[in-house]
Amino acid sequence: MTSPNTNDRVVRVASGQGFWGDSLDAPRQQVEGGQVDYLMLDYLAEVTMSILQKQKERDPAMGYARDFLGAIESVLPAITDRGVRVIANAGGVNPQACARAVLDVAAKKGAAGKVKVGVVTGDDLLPRIDELLDGGHELRNMDTGEPLSVIRDRVLSANAYIGSTPIVEALARGANVVVTGRSTDTALTMAPLRHEFGWGAEDWDRLAAGIIAGHILECGAQCSGGNCLHDWRSIPDLANVGYPIAEARADGTFVITKHDNTGGRVSFHSVAEQLVYEMGDPNAYITPDVVADFTSIRLEEVGANRVRVHGITGKPATDKLKVSIAYRFGWKAVGTLVYSWPEAMDKAQVADRVLRERCDRLGLRFDEFLTEFVGVNSTHGPLAGAPSGDIPEVQLRVGVRGTDRASVERFTREIAPLVLNGPPSVTGFAGGRPKVEEIVAYWPALVDKTVVHTQVEVLS
Amino acid sequence: MSASVKVRLLDVAHARSGDKGDTANVGIIALESRWYEFLARHVTRDAVAAHFRGVITGDVVRFELPNLTALNFLLHGALGGGGTLSLKTDAQGKVYSTALLRMVVDVPADEAARLGLPTWTG
Incomplete structure (x- = not known):
């Protein structure tokens, strides 16, 4: 590393996973399709932490994104032979177990000693909730203003969104795989840029640039042609869609591209x-590291599949961290039936009325009972207008939500009978009785940064 | 005074939407950069609130991003409780994008001609 901060040097961060459930092949394609320096993998959505918490309660060795182990195995040669470093929030509620599992994969593949796993912890506030509440941190719901004490006994998980600093530390200590819990999605991209270019913790414009690179990359191919409405028919070869890469420079400018x-x-x-x-106020995109200004972004097409991003400014970070809390809310179930021509819509509407009347007679209690007609109004509601003519078919989709599990359970048994005792020309019930699902709801809150203490360990 | 013509957003913009709790956000981007002027002038907070009346239960907030020739709208109370609570097919607000692009607005004919806006005849 001669002259590490001249603006000629380019650091390439590749995105290989936009959420838990994204393409299994993308991580390997990103490290094999051309030169990259870092591979960023985002596994966590708002509800993921509570699912992982339930898994950890059943088995203390679980609680992380298991797909990550397959991803690591598929990119191991790039890590050990070409120096590609991997950063992922796959640790969920058990980053240490995730890190040990990564080392096991490396050992199994004969790469023991070549993989150093940095583990970032301290985001998990579940064991500290009572201490925080006793200390006057009310963890009020950012949307409703209610204090957490209202639902304290139903909390399943609580994690602070942490920023890039502990990831930067893990990289500085030589980790070539970094595993975090609930770090922000954007920090996974920004951290390697801070590490490589030595951006200071108050270099707001460059930190904002790193965050915006992260925002562009964090949903995988959604910036490189996937789910793209603009001229969608002409987007080539989605079967082989290229995931995005940020080619970043020390001055905070970067080019978004993909492999040839x-x-x-x-x-x-x-x-x-x-x-x-998922933008809120574009003037103030708040992250733990910096408040980025999306109205400062300049985009410039500089070649085929190359967009240069520059001009980005940022403002000082706030003194709070967002906390993602999950709690038991109640129960829901959704059932469907399909009605065919002729008069499909009328039949489906009658079936809905019959179902509702039977639920009423049974005295079932719900907080919400929603009927949608898929093919007619399930995506745009009344904006779609009335169906024109006698449509070929429609799916009746009925959902209920409530706190009385028995009512929701009974609802699931009232759908199938309609096949024999409701309106005619009905099919599409092969999936059987709908499943009763427990609703784990999301409680966003803020906490003072000073009470969250992150730790970094490097295991090998 | 010139007569007015109708312009449908689908013909002049593209869009993407997402969720945060029970709020959907819809970003719309001009298909041609010169059409941002039209979006900024005519796709107002009130017009969007009227478009989604009866569909969302909360308020509409509007932000301008002239640098991206884009507008961003927050639609509160759009997702039937949002996240895991919602019973809706579109619980995460993924297709509010195209729901907004259904909107048709009246534009003075001379302005439409000056900007080369495609007009909509229904």
Whole structure:
């Protein structure tokens, strides 16, 4: 590393996973399709932590994204032979177990000693909730203003969204795989740039650039042609869609691109669509590291599938961290039946009325009972207008939600009888009785940064 | 005074939407950069609130991103409780994007001609 901070040097961060359940092949394709320095894998959504917490309660060795082990195995040669480093929030509620499992994979593949796993912990606030509440931290719901004490006995998981600093530390200590729990999605991209370019913790414009690179990359191919409405018919070869890569420079500018010989498209429009995805106030995109200004972003097409991103500014970070809390809320079930021509819509509407009347007579109690007609109004509601003519078919989709499990359970037994004792021309019940699902709800809150203490360990 | 013509958002913009709790966000981006002027002037908070009346239960908030020739709208109370509570097919607000692009607005004919806006005849 001569002159590490001249602006000629390019660091390539590749995105290989946009959520838990994304393509199993993308991580390997990203490290084998061309030169990359870092592979970023995002596994966590808002509800994922509570699912993982339940798994950990059943088995203390679980509680992390198991798909990550397959991803590590598939990219192991790139890590050990070519120096690619992997950063993932796959640790869920058990980053240490995840890290040990990564080392087991390495050992099994004869790479023991070549993999150093950095583990970031301290985001898990579940064991500390009472201590925090006693200390005057009310963890009020950011949407409703209610204090957490209202649902304290139903809390399943509580994790602070942590920023890039502990990941940067793990990289500085030589980790070539870094596993975190609930770090922000954007920190996974920003941390290697801070590490490589030595950006300071108050270099707001560059930190904001790192966050925006992270926002563009965090949903995988959604910025490179996937789920892209703009001119969607002309986007080539989605079967072989290229996942995005950020080619970053020390000055905070970067180019979004993808490997040659892949499908999809990187354009002003594909990147702009991803930038507005899940956006709140664009003037203040708040993260643990910096408040980024999305109205400062300049996009410039500089070649085929190459978009240069520059001009980004940021403001000082706040003194809070967001906390993601999951709690038991109640029960729900959704059932479907399909009605065919002729008069499909009328038949489905009658079936809905019959079902509702039977539920009423049974005295079932729900907080919500929602009917949708798939093919007619399930996506745009009344904006779609009335169906034109005698439509070929429609799916009746009925859902209930409530706190009385027995009512929801009984509802699931009232769908199938309609096949024989309701309106005619009905089919599509082969999946059987709908499943009763426990609802784990999301409680967003803020906590003072000073009470969250992250730790970094490097295992080998 | 010139007569007015109708312009459908689908013909002048593309969009993506997502969720945060019970709020959907819809970002719309001009198909041609010169059409951002039209979006900024005519796709107002009130017009979008009227478009989604009876569909969402909360307020609409609007932000401008002239740098991306884009507008961002927050639609509160759009997702039947949001996240895991929602019973809706579109619990995560993924297709509010195209629901907004259904919107048709009246534009003075001379403005539509000056900007080369495609007009909508229904």
